[in-house]
Amino acid sequence: MYTKPLNEATLKLEQGINALVSSKYNPFYYHGALPQFYLWVLYLSGLLLFAYYIPTIDNAYDSDKLINAWTSVDYITNHIPFGAIIRGIHRYAGDAMVVTILLHMLRVWFTDRYRQYRIVEWLSGVVLLALVLFIGQTGYYLVWDDRSLLLTRMTCSALDAIPLVGQGIKTWFLNGTEVTNYTMANFLFIHIGLSFTLLFGLWIHYVRMTRPVLTPPPVINYILFALLLLVVAWFPIESGKMADLNAQPTSFEVDWFFLWPYWLLTFMQPAIYWLALAAGTVVLCLLPYFVRTKPVEPAEVLEKNCTGCSLCARDCPYQAIVMVPAPVTSRFKLLAVVKPYRCSACGVCVGACAFDAIDLPNMLDSDITAQIKSLAQG
Amino acid sequence: MPDDKGPVAKIFCLLTVVFAAGCLLMALFMPWAELGLPATPPGPLQALAGLYGGGQGLIQAMVRAAQTDKNFPFYVYSSFLGLAMIAGAIALNFVGREETEKTVLPTKK
Ligand code: SF4
Numbered sequence: 001m002y003t004k005p006l007n008e009a010t011l012k013l014e015q016g017i018n019a020l021v022s023s024k025y026n027p028f029y030y031h032g033a034l035p036q037f038y039l040w041v042l043y044l045s046g047l048l049l050f051a052y053y054i055p056t057i058d059n060a061y062d063s064d065k066l067i068n069a070w071t072s073v074d075y076i077t078n079h080i081p082f083g084a085i086i087r088g089i090h091r092y093a094g095d096a097m098v099v100t101i102l103l104h105m106l107r108v109w110f111t112d113r114y115r116q117y118r119i120v121e122w123l124s125g126v127v128l129l130a131l132v133l134f135i136g137q138t139g140y141y142l143v144w145d146d147r148s149l150l151l152t153r154m155t156c157s158a159l160d161a162i163p164l165v166g167q168g169i170k171t172w173f174l175n176g177t178e179v180t181n182y183t184m185a186n187f188l189f190i191h192i193g194l195s196f197t198l199l200f201g202l203w204i205h206y207v208r209m210t211r212p213v214l215t216p217p218p219v220i221n222y223i224l225f226a227l228l229l230l231v232v233a234w235f236p237i238e239s240g241k242m243a244d245l246n247a248q249p250t251s252f253e254v255d256w257f258f259l260w261p262y263w264l265l266t267f268m269q270p271a272i273y274w275l276a277l278a279a280g281t282v283v284l285c286l287l288p289y290f291v292r293t294k295p296v297e298p299a300e301v302l303e304k305n306c307t308g309c310s311l312c313a314r315d316c317p318y319q320a321i322v323m324v325p326a327p328v329t330s331r332f333k334l335l336a337v338v339k340p341y342r343c344s345a346c347g348v349c350v351g352a353c354a355f356d357a358i359d360l361p362n363m364l365d366s367d368i369t370a371q372i373k374s375l376a377q378g
Numbered sequence: 379m380p381d382d383k384g385p386v387a388k389i390f391c392l393l394t395v396v397f398a399a400g401c402l403l404m405a406l407f408m409p410w411a412e413l414g415l416p417a418t419p420p421g422p423l424q425a426l427a428g429l430y431g432g433g434q435g436l437i438q439a440m441v442r443a444a445q446t447d448k449n450f451p452f453y454v455y456s457s458f459l460g461l462a463m464i465a466g467a468i469a470l471n472f473v474g475r476e477e478t479e480k481t482v483l484p485t486k487k
């Protein structure tokens with residue numbers, strides 16, 4: 001299979017890190033939890049910024065007593081103790097989240113853990129990545145410097161190019177027909193509202209996992225946060241000039257983690273840009289279907305042996321077993337039923353059942369034990 | 379890294395803890411200075427202040443940087459706390475690593 005060399009390289013790298021830091025603290029074994037850690041950091045730092053942020057554009061550009069989004073960000077950065085640090089943490093935690101999501105995605109792809117019974121995780125992951133990118137972009141509008149203005153205008157002209165619904169989406173985006181204070185309120189609402197929607201997306205992402213790893217161990221958390229502190233200190237962030245609606249900014253500094261779609265827009269017709277984005281998303285979603293392998297043969301319950309003890313359902317890593325009321329002819333109350341599309345044929349339930357009531361087709365218990373033994377000893 | 383806690387690992391662990399403590403101390407001296415507290419701290423801290431006073435050149439460079447960017451002290455705290463956390467994590471990696479993991483296969487039925 002084409003991912004085999006990539007899988008081998010990933011496993012080699014992981015072994016190398018194991019030699020350095022022991023498997024207990026190998027970040028590769030918490031690859032799904034790393035972005036989640038940065039999500040908590042983003043929520044917390046965002047809450048602190050929200051306490052001071054004022055979502056208006058107040059266009060009286062020359063006023064001395066101007067209070068708007070840009071001045072509030074400036075106040076946070078230059079007048080509140082540690083404000084620059086909190087702002088930096090929020091910004092770089094976003095970047096780090098994208099990096100760790102990409103690592104997570106590559107890892108599950110390279111190790112072939114994204115298909116078949118894991119399809120819900122993959123598809124919800126693609127949607128979550130798109131959401132994270134969009135939320136990050138809305139963060140750039142909120143600063144309300146000349147880059148924010150340019151990005152807002154680029155978004156509007158790109159939306160204009162979408163037939164039928166483009167105008168409607170643009171009106172929703174601007175919260176009107178032009179940039180006003182309501183626009184900033186909308187940007188803030190989208191930024192915060194969608195951030196909490198991520199939690200719902202994560203629930204779908206985890207719903208088929210019995211024991212998802214949600215938090216890395218403290219040692220890894222320290223390192224993740226420490227790296228953030230160092231980057232914040234060594235690469236301080238600065239806002240550009242305050243946005244002036246009468247000005248025509250033409251260039252902007254690209255944050256490659258979030259703003260690459262705008263970079264694409266600079267040399268693509270909007271219609272081609274949307275097609276390219278849609279095609280990229282569809283290819284990502286269909287990736288699991290490009291590989292043909294033989295279908296999983298799910299575990300089977302032998303009804304006459306099942307006592308309804310539920311041990312298999314509790315142990316199944318993929319939530320593939322449900323307990324249903326047993327038929328009236330049974331002397332037990334419950335019966336285990338396997339949902340075949342969720343089953344990975346991992347054999348955990350066979351090990352869990354003390355009554356020989358669940359089996360993998362074409363595989364004897366003794367075969368499974370032999371396989372486990374050889375894996376554990378090899 | 380060795381699996382057992384041999385002498386090299388112990389020395390490395392000790393150095394890491396000392397480094398982490400140094401970073402924390404450095405980070406704590408900054409608010410001390412910023413709050414305008416006495417340049418010579420009282421009692422037993424004087425010895426430490428003497429050590430700290432050894433790096434006059436470094437301090438002057440920091441003061442100059444602080445004059446040009448008023449967020450500079452915050453970036454210094456941030457750096458030292460970051461370094462301390464990394465050192466702490468390295469120390470924990472030594473202290474907290476498990477003994478050799480064993481896979482026990484239960485005999486079934
Ligand atoms: S083999 Fe058993 S434990 Fe493994 S996924 Fe299928 S039902 Fe769950």
Ligand code: SF4
Nearest residue numbers: 306307309310312353
């Ligand atoms: S562990 Fe065995 S007996 Fe218990 S519910 Fe599952 S299949 Fe039935």
